[in-house]
Amino acid sequence: MGKIQLMSTSLANQIAAGEVVVRPASCVKELVENSLDAGAKRISVTLTEGGIAGILVQDDGVGMDEADAQLAFARHASSKVYEERDLTRIRTLGFRGEALASIAAVARVTLTTRQAGADAALEIKVAGGEMAPIRHVGAAVGTSIEVRDLFYNTPARLKYLRSVQTEQAKSVEIVQRAALSRPDVAFSCQTEHHVLFQTPGNGDMRTVLASLYGVGEAKQLLAVTGETNDYVVKGYIGRPTQGRASRSHAHLFVNGRPVRNIAVHQAVIRGYKNRLMVGKQPMYAIYIEMDPSLIDVNVHPHKEEVRFSEEGDVTRFVAEAIAAALDETLLAPTPVSPRVQARSEVQPLAIDWSQAKTVDKGGQRTQESVTARPAVQRTTPFKPQSGVELQDKAKYASGTAREADVAYAPTQNESRQDIAAAEQAVTAEQTPSASAPDAPQARKANWQLRPIGQALGMYVLADDGETLYIIDQHAAHERILFEQFYTRLTTRTVYAMPLLAPITLTLTPSVFERTMSQQAALSELGLTFEHFGGYDVVVRTVPDIWEGLDMDKLVHETFEQLPAQMQSADFHQLMHDVIATRACKAAVKANWHLSEEELAALCHALTALDDPFHCPHGRPIFLQFTDKHLEKEFRRIV
Template sequence: MGHIQLMTAALANQIAAGEVVVRPASCVKELIENSLDAGARAIQVHLREGGIAEIVVIDDGQGMDEQDAALAFRRHATSKVYEPRDLVRIRTLGFRGEALASIAAVARVRLTTRAVGAETAVRVAVDGGEMGPLEKVGAPVGTRIEVRDLFYNTPARLKYLRTVQTEQARSVEVVQQAALSRADVAFSCQTEHHVLFQTPGNGDVRAVLAALYGVGEAKQMLDVHAASNDYRVYGVIGRPTQARSSRGYAHLFVNGRPIRHPGIHQAVVQGYQNRLMVGKHPMYALYIEMDPSLVDVNVHPHKAEVRFSEEPDVTRLVSQAVATALDGTLLAATPVRARQPHVTSVQPLALDWRGARDAQAAPARPSQTPVQSDKAVREGLTEVYRPNESAPKSGLPGEARDQVVDPLAHEEPFAAVTSPHETIRDERPTEWSLRPIGQALGMYILADDGESLYIIDQHAAHERVLYEDFSQKLRDRGVFAMPLLAPLELTLPPVVFERAMEVQQELANMGLTYEPFGAQQVVVRAVPDIWQGLDVQRLAVEVFDDLKALRGDSVIEQMRQSVATRACKAAIKANWTLSQPEMEALCRSLVKCQDPFHCPHGRPIFVRMTNGELERAFRRIV
């Protein structure tokens, strides 16, 4: 007997379903696409147990008659593609004719549908791919599909699903993407407990964005319009101040289809020119329309990616459209005067390098500042710099200044600097002390240890000192919650909201206390006291953004790093003049750090030139 056999229809359908139905969100996506292709103007999605127990999608589209309902669950049955040439001019979201057959192969499905003009509706049940008899029932025009017990007959796939909260969040994301793709369609998504998300369907994309991120964020966004002979680009983009640390706030649609495209995203970033801080990503909802023959939507199993026939033309138009929108808007970047150096008097122990906004104004220091008494230094002067925030800090506009001198904006590690004289290694003498010589260019401290000359980035060094101090306090529960006089109301994306609820107690232990307030909102009532004097709303938003990327067994430690890193925004910046005792205090703290070689983001803290290298550079030795 041969080894090759024909698979049963049920087994073939289950294997095919594995390419289409990965999790509840996959079912929601396919069903919503069918509803939109059917001309629906209102779509309701109901989820039970995150969609694992039940998904119900109801629409008011054109519906199906008895004959179509009988064919809908057959593999390769479609109403959208009839001949080969249709594949190069696809105008619908779904077109492969596998969605309902694949879903029905791994779940219990019931379809109720009534076509426009029909007197009655048709109902049919399909259990694991086996179709029952059709029956006539009463129902409004449109289609209702109920999907129950997903993967009940494929337990190996069921065990790989995530928690109910995670699967629900991903399903809600699909609904929100669909709502953004069609702002003219009213969407609602609800669980057995409450409504998670809904839109009015009035055609205004800002109304959808307001439901996602809050009215305040949506109002600030800028309109984008551009067109060429072959393409049209429109939508809204966030101001540079609305940029986030993740790409989860970027939404792109091609002919109504939500897609991912790194080239288009990079084109958007280029349109911002130098307005974005390094490591930040713009918020946007952009729509590209073109002749279907100019784009291939059949290059990805889940139709999440496309290929353009003339990609350079598309990216150029997108970049120009973004740049035009930004150039024509008065952005919040007010030029400031050059800063006069102001610091408070040096005090032992009491100052903590963080109190930038607590400082009292002090007269400008003369160019030659006398060294403070040895007694002040001996008494434990370690954290001493409290600059006067009321004075301008540089001659650059606010956003440009942050981009140039505030490396804390970087969310990704810096590449190591390679220099002929650089010898930054994770090694140091047992007894190591740095003697500051002076300050250069308003950014660097020159110091030596008797053997080498060090050029220290004062901002990076202070970041490292603060980061290790704050991290240790977090581990030792030495950080306390600082109540806010006015609680913060934040609207979070569904995945972020669910993660925030999962780690609510852990973040409360770190001083960030909040509670749910509606479907996707939280009310922040206290923040870590190490954030005192900083923009706590922006820091809280950034920490919540970080939750989306947390993975693995070290989630708690990653959250500590996120909270501590944000506190480092209080580090001294460039063009802030330091006194001799302040430089000495910083150097003493730096040499005690576990890692005095890199800032929390991976940038080198100093460049070292040994005595031998200096002698060779000056030709004192050969």
């Protein structure tokens, strides 16, 4: 007798169930999807002991007749896919025809269903894949499915379930995602003791988000919309300050199906640009509508992932929609009133920390010096560009710079320049020309800050006549330097800086091939190198904005991260973190004393930035307090 034998139907069903039913949440997902496909407008989920002991899903959908109710428990039986070409245009959630058969193979299932116009409902009980005779009972129109004693006949899988609280949380998350995908359906999820989650089903997405995160969080969310001939993107995203430590608040829906896709998630992050703090994940609920033939929803056993036929187009469109929503809505400064402009002409005020103050001690007025946090004295002045001052850009562009010019870094003995004039030069470089006006820049052009002084050695106080600002001096200067460097990168004014000692690197074969194929593109951005035999390359020049950093490490990391097909935009993305690090190291630090002129220059440069709200690492640059807010706090108004 041969060793190969056919499995019994019961054993085959239990093995197949391992791909579909992993935990109680898997059952909840499959049953809720079936209810949505049945046209339900109200869906109720009841969990007993986190779903381990029992799951009851009730809906008011179309119901089933006797023939369909029996076939629903057969393997590979489906009402949604009839021929092969249907797999390329799937619009329903459940389509494999395995859900009920798999669940019934490892649990005790009771199905009660009734169609409109039927005299009575049908009740079918299945345990371990064995079906009992059909009974007629009384029930409302729709379908209810009760799953009890999950994994009762597979104890090896039962013991790997987590605690009741963990399994319950997983199941509730499934219901919440379903509610987000269909705000027009009323959902409720409860235990035998109390309601865990519910939505009204009024079609308002923000209402569902308020049920998940609270009214306060939902009010802050920003709407996202975008449409092309192939794609429609809509939804809500959180402000940068609403960033989370994990991706649990990131929801993606494609044609109404809750899915995961790491490429789209990365596109959302790119859309935030550098507004998110390092280590934070965005909060969002994004909906993508597209032709079903452009996606494959059958690539994951649990149907939780999808594959796009044109992934690059989808991710680019999502990133642009996210960026547009943030650029248009994110805390744009209000143009100042005429009285504020008049005040801005006054010389900036400054606090002389060494000046004595008068205090009253025991009825006698005495002089006492001010005690302040010690200030760190710098050897270089605060200015827009730190490090090597490139005296002759043409020399670097032509590659004829002398080694002495490259090695010289005037950081110790250079004379103090007019800081205000230097900052005005930066502003002129970043401000769009009159022939190409930019609406957000035009709004910011009238925003003027009047510096008041420093506080606690690290904050700058300023106002614009209507609002008081507390500015983080390091974050503000870091942002100023970042935009200066990044502007040079995007406008192709980065110059090749020859190295005193060329860098020789040994690359892996794959990295070497990618690097050599992108040699011309990298050379345009100041990174020039040549083949040095085998898989070695020798680097002759680097972008001048890398000055002062670890060149060997930066060159190696850049080569390692090169994509197979690179354009300038890809290299700009690779350079982002490098420029942010460069700006952070060059910016003023805490406890650095700034003069009156430097305070004025910092405030002036801040108002001219494209994004004056966040440093390159996503931290906020300032806090603001309006006059109304202060009057309320001081009880001047009720």
